[in-house]
Amino acid sequence: MKAYNDYKNEELREHLLSLLAQYKEYQAKDLQLNMARGKPCVEQLDLSMGMMDVLSSDSDLLCEDGTDCRNYGVLDGIKEAKELMADMMEVNPDNILIYGNSSLNIMYDTISRSVTHGVMGSTPWCKLDCVKFLCPVPGYDRHFAITEYFGIEMIPIPMTECGPDMDMIERMVSEDASIKGIWCVPKYSNPQGYSYSDLTVRRFARLEPAAKDFRIYWDNAYTIHHLYDDDQDHLIEILAECKRAGNPDLVYKFASTSKISFPGSGIAAIATSHNNLEDIRHQLSMQTIGHDKVNQLRHVRYFGDIHGMIEHMRRHADILRPKFELVERILEEELGGLEIGFWTKPRGGYFISFDSLPGCAKAIVARCKKAGVVMTAAGATYPHGIDPLDSNIRIAPSYPPLQDLEIAARLFTLCVKIEAAKSILTQRGEAVPAK
């Protein structure tokens, strides 16, 4: 394929006209497709239906230590659930608190507590004039929404294939005591699917923040969410690494079973140092008598142990892998060599990240929408929804069935081509055909 930039003006205009004609055909199809959110598809949900059978009226609902899961109590979560989540999160069960159904909720509550009560005795952030967070970009919109909601200033940090720019991070956190945290999705990152390199994790664990209440918000959402059996990313375990580096309290690690069992009906947990846990537990004892232990027990009885969970994830991968491969194949077929877009090829997680020519992302997403395909809003992967280059688009291939996904992906590439051709012609000062 010839790069769009090598097209002569007239040639590119002709090409654009034919693309627009194709687009009209798509519009006539009345599509209603969605590649916006990282939602598991129905077949994935079906995988966990056995969850509904493991507890019955004949079950005892007792923990190994005799705790009756049906009654009040056990603030931390039941022992066997802590063990299961600990194996999943690669930490000691003693470092875990089990929460309700959502790790996002834990992150929100963690920020909220820091705002009202500080971190391990520090000044509550609401008493400070300025609180800042570092935000590797592109990143997860719901992370940014939380910090924005609390009026926290967000500083974008560029991502690389090895993780965020560590030179910048090291310099900034050591110089500026108003920087209190950094959002990280360290494995199969949202949206790029990058995993932090060993060196990146080691440098994180050795940060020397000016603020004593600085914490790394390590959202390990995709820790066992591989697409391949034989080609998996490996991430150094951050709690242990922080401990080794003499910074045991530096990190909060979050995870949930949302994309393992049922989204919204899973269990979520935080893993962190004993000092941090003591701080959290004090607050948590004000907030609740305890989270849903029956659901914790349900997860333990269903998965048995981490091996059962890993086997289960293999079945998820079998459903997701063809979807990722389909989208990647179409991107390659339609856009390969055109030099109008760049996309990632993750080995796990839920997203493919696409970068269009600068200034085209909003127009591409809008054009997809007008033909009935909903994408994540352009800009969503940046703080305040503002992508300075207007180029990043998050593709979520998990939810649509394969045949829908193929149509959606083809339409997407068509919109990419149209907006690229328009952009190039405009930049050359050439007239652009009307829609």
Added chain:
Amino acid sequence: MKAYNDYKNEELREHLLSLLAQYKEYQAKDLQLNMARGKPCVEQLDLSMGMMDVLSSDSDLLCEDGTDCRNYGVLDGIKEAKELMADMMEVNPDNILIYGNSSLNIMYDTISRSVTHGVMGSTPWCKLDCVKFLCPVPGYDRHFAITEYFGIEMIPIPMTECGPDMDMIERMVSEDASIKGIWCVPKYSNPQGYSYSDLTVRRFARLEPAAKDFRIYWDNAYTIHHLYDDDQDHLIEILAECKRAGNPDLVYKFASTSKISFPGSGIAAIATSHNNLEDIRHQLSMQTIGHDKVNQLRHVRYFGDIHGMIEHMRRHADILRPKFELVERILEEELGGLEIGFWTKPRGGYFISFDSLPGCAKAIVARCKKAGVVMTAAGATYPHGIDPLDSNIRIAPSYPPLQDLEIAARLFTLCVKIEAAKSILTQRGEAVPAK
């Protein structure tokens, strides 16, 4: 029985010696009993075991509107759960948000949001020098713990059989704009089991608070938790009453199924005006993608409708009633006429409130503990755990089996008698026998 105050000194001392001898016999029994927390007993938990069967791998887990409860989404809660909770809370389903497993958690989050973001656009409480709450006393320790945790000044308001002192409340909230809320358990109150009179509720709905962000925190924890079929308290519905009074935004109402299905694995909800809901929903959309819809569906399928729930509560009452009646009988048998204690006789809820002679409560609870019976800490029913008269003790009869409850209640009355006799002798300037 003769009142202790009518005993001559020597007679009372003799009596005390015989009480202490009885106490020694109890100590020899090595008891391990608990009347401290309002926990349902095992037989009550058994009532809900059918909850574990209503969903199975053959179930569809779909809402009537087609929503798949297994996937992400539906911030407010599923429609049919809102209807069930609305019937239970006596409000319109449109006025409901379903949360996770704990109404305490909703209350905490409500206060926390007000601290960080204010109420419907008001100044966040963290930016104010002084925030105060009115606290009807005796009251629920976990309410007071939340306000204490957020540094909110607590002003005790005396309770009467008709509810808290409304003259005081009306005056204070109209004069002091730093008063932002009041904790209420309006039906079968914790710990007294009193229900607010019609007049009290009407006066609540017609409060004219100086603070625009003043709200009534209406914790209707025991709304359908009657002990008797034919002798039930009735409470005027506060949302409707506030609306009628032209104060639609004045109240947050909380409830949960914690003592209906399984404590810790139920569903909880807030009911309030559309203006308040809009405020809450904005914050909630930052905090979570949605609460556990599968558990919401489980509750709907199990109870069917409010009638099913009411029938279920009847079965709870059948278990609880004999326990309340036993404790009341023993209190009457052991303490009737002695004029050394006053106790309530609730028609619902989870507690009996006991008032000893002033200055005796801590000593009574400590003495019970030394003989192996754990009571709620004396003072717990007051802000900061300080009962100025040191007389209120909360009795929770629900958890122990009847035969244990009988022993615990007898021991309790013995400790009441011992401490009363000691107190009277001391006040008379008489020597008190060594333990």
